[in-house]
Amino acid sequence: MEDVARVAGVSHQTVSRVxxxxxxxxxxxxxxxxxxxxxxxxxxxxxxxxxxxxRSQTIGVLGSEMAQYGPSHTLLGVQQAARDxxxxxxxxxxxxxxxxxxxxxxxxxxxxxxxxxxxxxxxxGTFDVLRGITAxxxxxxxxxxxDEQLSGATVDQRHGAxxxxxxxxxxxxxxxxxxxxxVDWIDAAARIEGWQDALTQAGFEPATLIEGDWSAxxxxxxGLRIAADRSVTALxxxxxxxxxxVLRAFHEAGVHVPNDISVVGFDDQPESAYFIPPLTTVAxxxxxxxxxxxxxxxxxxxNGDTVSAATVTPRLVVRSxxxxxxx
Amino acid sequence: MEDVARVAGVSHQTVSRVxxxxxxxxxxxxxxxxxxxxxxxxxxxxxxxxxxxxRSQTIGVLGSEMAQYGPSHTLLGVQQAARDxxxxxxxxxxxxxxxxxxxxxxxxxxxxxxxxxxxxxxxxGTFDVLRGITAxxxxxxxxxxxDEQLSGATVDQRHGAxxxxxxxxxxxxxxxxxxxxxVDWIDAAARIEGWQDALTQAGFEPATLIEGDWSAxxxxxxGLRIAADRSVTALxxxxxxxxxxVLRAFHEAGVHVPNDISVVGFDDQPESAYFIPPLTTVAxxxxxxxxxxxxxxxxxxxNGDTVSAATVTPRLVVRSxxxxxxx
DNA sequence: GATGCAATTGTTAGCGCTCACAACTTTGAT
DNA sequence: ATCAAAGTTGTGAGCGCTAACAATTGCATC
Numbered sequence: 001m002e003d004v005a006r007v008a009g010v011s012h013q014t015v016s017r018v019x020x021x022x023x024x025x026x027x028x029x030x031x032x033x034x035x036x037x038x039x040x041x042x043x044x045x046x047x048x049x050x051x052x053x054x055r056s057q058t059i060g061v062l063g064s065e066m067a068q069y070g071p072s073h074t075l076l077g078v079q080q081a082a083r084d085x086x087x088x089x090x091x092x093x094x095x096x097x098x099x100x101x102x103x104x105x106x107x108x109x110x111x112x113x114x115x116x117x118x119x120x121x122x123x124x125g126t127f128d129v130l131r132g133i134t135a136x137x138x139x140x141x142x143x144x145x146x147d148e149q150l151s152g153a154t155v156d157q158r159h160g161a162x163x164x165x166x167x168x169x170x171x172x173x174x175x176x177x178x179x180x181x182x183v184d185w186i187d188a189a190a191r192i193e194g195w196q197d198a199l200t201q202a203g204f205e206p207a208t209l210i211e212g213d214w215s216a217x218x219x220x221x222x223g224l225r226i227a228a229d230r231s232v233t234a235l236x237x238x239x240x241x242x243x244x245x246v247l248r249a250f251h252e253a254g255v256h257v258p259n260d261i262s263v264v265g266f267d268d269q270p271e272s273a274y275f276i277p278p279l280t281t282v283a284x285x286x287x288x289x290x291x292x293x294x295x296x297x298x299x300x301x302x303n304g305d306t307v308s309a310a311t312v313t314p315r316l317v318v319r320s321x322x323x324x325x326x327x
Numbered sequence: 328m329e330d331v332a333r334v335a336g337v338s339h340q341t342v343s344r345v346x347x348x349x350x351x352x353x354x355x356x357x358x359x360x361x362x363x364x365x366x367x368x369x370x371x372x373x374x375x376x377x378x379x380x381x382r383s384q385t386i387g388v389l390g391s392e393m394a395q396y397g398p399s400h401t402l403l404g405v406q407q408a409a410r411d412x413x414x415x416x417x418x419x420x421x422x423x424x425x426x427x428x429x430x431x432x433x434x435x436x437x438x439x440x441x442x443x444x445x446x447x448x449x450x451x452g453t454f455d456v457l458r459g460i461t462a463x464x465x466x467x468x469x470x471x472x473x474d475e476q477l478s479g480a481t482v483d484q485r486h487g488a489x490x491x492x493x494x495x496x497x498x499x500x501x502x503x504x505x506x507x508x509x510v511d512w513i514d515a516a517a518r519i520e521g522w523q524d525a526l527t528q529a530g531f532e533p534a535t536l537i538e539g540d541w542s543a544x545x546x547x548x549x550g551l552r553i554a555a556d557r558s559v560t561a562l563x564x565x566x567x568x569x570x571x572x573v574l575r576a577f578h579e580a581g582v583h584v585p586n587d588i589s590v591v592g593f594d595d596q597p598e599s600a601y602f603i604p605p606l607t608t609v610a611x612x613x614x615x616x617x618x619x620x621x622x623x624x625x626x627x628x629x630n631g632d633t634v635s636a637a638t639v640t641p642r643l644v645v646r647s648x649x650x651x652x653x654x
Numbered sequence: 655g656a657t658g659c660a661a662t663t664g665t666t667a668g669c670g671c672t673c674a675c676a677a678c679t680t681t682g683a684t
Numbered sequence: 685a686t687c688a689a690a691g692t693t694g695t696g697a698g699c700g701c702t703a704a705c706a707a708t709t710g711c712a713t714c
Contacts (some may be wrong), residue, residue, distance in 0.1 A: 001700065001701070002700085010663075010664090011663065011664050011665080012664095012700090012701085013663075013664065013665080013702080013703095014662090014663060014664080016701070016702060017662095017663090017702095019701095020702080024660095024661060024662055024663085025662075025663085026661085026662065026663090029662085029663085043434075043437065043438050044438070044700085044701080045378070045440070045699085045700050045701070046438055046439050046440055047374050047375075047377040047378040047383065047440055047699085047700080047701090048374075048378050048669090048699070048700035048701040048702090049700080049701055049702075050374040050701095051372070051374040051375050051378050051669050051670065051671085051699090051700080051701070051702095052668080052669050052700085052701055052702045052703080053669090053701085053702070053703095054669085056374065058417070058439075066399070066402070066403055066406075067396075067399045067400045067402075067403045069394075072393070072394045072399040073394045075393070075394075075418075076393055076394045076420055079393075079418055079419070079420045080420065080422065083419065083420075083435075088417050088435075088439055089417060089418050089419075090385070090415050090416060090417050090418075091402075091406055091416050091417075091418050092406070092410065092416075093403055093406045093407065093410075095407065107370075108410070108415075110370065111370050111371070111373055112373055112385075112415050113372070113373055113374055215597065216597060216598045216600070216601040217597075217600070217601065219601070220601050241597075241598055244598055244601050244602075245601045247603070248601045248602070248603050248605075251603050270542065270543060270544075270568075271543045271568055271571055271598075273543070273544070274543035274544065274546070274547050274571050274572045274575045275571075275575070276574070276575050276578050276603050278575075328670065328671070329670085337693075337694085338693065338694045338695080339670090339671085339694090340672080340673095340693075340694065340695080341692090341693060341694080343671070343672060343673095344672095344692095344693090346671095347672085350691095351690095351691060351692055351693085352692075352693085353691085353692065353693090356692085356693085371670085371671080372669085372670050372671070374669085374670080374671090375669070375670035375671040375672090375699090376670080376671055376672075377671095378669090378670080378671070378672095378699050378700065378701085379670085379671055379672045379673075379698080379699050380671085380672070380673095380699090381699085
């Protein structure tokens with residue numbers, strides 16, 4: 001920086017002012033400094049800068065199951081939005097989710113001096129842990145609706161589940177089962193509630209609820225059982241991967257989809273259009289979710305806004321696994 | 328730090344020594360300092376530390392298509408290995424791959440003062456761009472075999488392709504087509520070569536080569552064409568997603584897998600076991616790949632090793648999409 | 655031409671840490 | 685008891701930057 005100042009014939013402070021876009025620099029000087037910067041290929045030292053500003057221009061992203069479809073796309077959205085805003089993104093993936101591992105990871109980020117943290121750990125206990133932590137930086141929790149202490153960005157999963165069930169109801173189904181995700185996942189719980197609500201509102205009993213684990217393997221296993229007992233005419237499956245397993249099980253058991261049983265998934269992964277048959281499902285935009293997280297964070301960081309929330313709305317994609325109920 | 332020193336009754340330098348595990352500190356003093364640290368909840372300031380050491384304890388990961396199965400799992404492996412070694416991981420995802428965007432991202436990392444960079448941009452041009460850059464930190468390129476200037480970690484894709492084709496040859500197939508990935512992907516090129524090699528070695532002509540784009544949609548499209556012309560009895564597909572599309576196309580066209588045509592995929596995603604029928608494919612361990620990258624980087628960082636390479640070996644997983652050729 | 659005010663630029667200190675070196679303390683051999 | 689060598693601790697400087705303040709300049713006003 002001293003070198004730049006010398007070349008431009010000014011003081012180091014003026015260089016700093018140019019770098020930080022301070023108003024009171026004459027355009028002539030600014031130009032000279034900028035030229036010196038490019039000439040010398042100068043890059044400002046981040047460490048020195050954050051030592052004095054106490055800002056690191058870094059956002060930490062804490063997540064579990066980061067390689068899954070949802071989380072990895074959320075990360076992508078977060079990353080892009082953050083980089084567009086001039087922030088670095090530091091990632092910590094949890095191998096195992098416990099209050100301790102979460103606290104550890106947050107501490108890891110605090111050590112690093114991040115300016116804000118996005119948490120995508122989709123278990124309800126997470127929020128309590130986060131509320132118990134006094135991080136001195138803004139926090140956004142994915143999946144949380146947001147409250148006094150914690151900002152939240154979320155897909156309206158309940159609405160998504162409504163959409164799915166309503167579609168089946170519209171087709172004349174009344175016996176609509178649900179193969180859910182693990183109940184200790186926020187998303188799974190919200191989808192269960194949406195399913196129950198829609199059914200209850202329509203005057204039907206939400207009877208058949210099976211708890212799954214998101215995997216195709218589990219979808220297959222439970223699919224075989226459902227195929228054997230045939231107590232439902234339609235099945236709302238909490239994600240596309242389990243739906244894949246279900247379709248395979250039904251295929252093997254000679255249950256025809258959609259004529260014998262209708263199936264609706266959730267997520268709309270790109271592959272779902274190529275299942276046999278192509279899957280009717282609920283699409284959610286994870287990248288937008290990630291972007292909204294950063295939006296929330298930047299609002300708090302730059303405008304000093306307090307807590308807030310953002311919601312992304314899912315939509316139904318009808319393909320070939322749903323058909324009118326045979327009367 | 329001054330506070331800790333005061334509480335422990337030593338100088339700030341002694342505190343620093345304890346923090347850095349310097350040998351010449353008496354165990355009594357060390358204990359006293361450590362107690363003061365926990366008592367005060369002291370955390371060392373990363374910015375100040377890296378200002379003087381010129382080390383940031385951060386590793387940059389530069390990638391494209393980061394939400395895909397391979398890259399996201401590689402990132403996971405990188406992240407875990409890095410965190411175990413006490414490093415932070417900063418991520419930059421490229422929206423678009425050009426020499427400029429790569430250079431930008433590297434510059435972004437240099438600004439941040441990363442200690443090392445892992446690049447997973449699976450296009451051959453990448454390596455030339457990287458060689459042209461004078462980053463003053465160790466670089467590991469995923470997919471590169473490594474050379475004088477550039478360390479590399481890679482899955483032996485050629486071997487994987489061999490495995491797939493040999494399996495089909497063993498079943499008596501001789502007309503073995505290949506639906507490849509985009510030829511400007513390193514992985515796609517390596518798999519094509521493996522396919523060609525294996526066939527040539529066995530004395531057959533590698534005739535039917537179709538270039539795809541990794542997507543299920545493309546697998547479906549090309550699958551329909553192959554079903555119509557029936558010039559092959561077996562198809563080696565460069566990834567599982569395209570294989571999904573192919574299976575769907577064959578199903579629709581009334582081509583029975585594996586009796587009419589055998590299909591082998593590549594990747595072994597967890598879902599592949601639940602395709603209809605379950606997919607024979609080549610498994611590769613992306614997390615291990617990521618871990619090896621960090622291993623390479625740390626070797627260079629800590630032991631001053633020069634360039635080197637690591638290879639992960641894929642293996643064949645036989646399921647139900649392959650059967651002996653009907654004579 | 656003197657005066658005041660704003661716009662622009664320079665000077666100094668210090669963020670929290672590690673490095674190099676100086677100073678002190680112990681140990682063990684003479 | 686004496687001395688050197690090793691082990692242990694303290695002191696001062698400075699990494700590259702920005703904030704606060706001081707100093708200078710330009711320019712309109714009386």
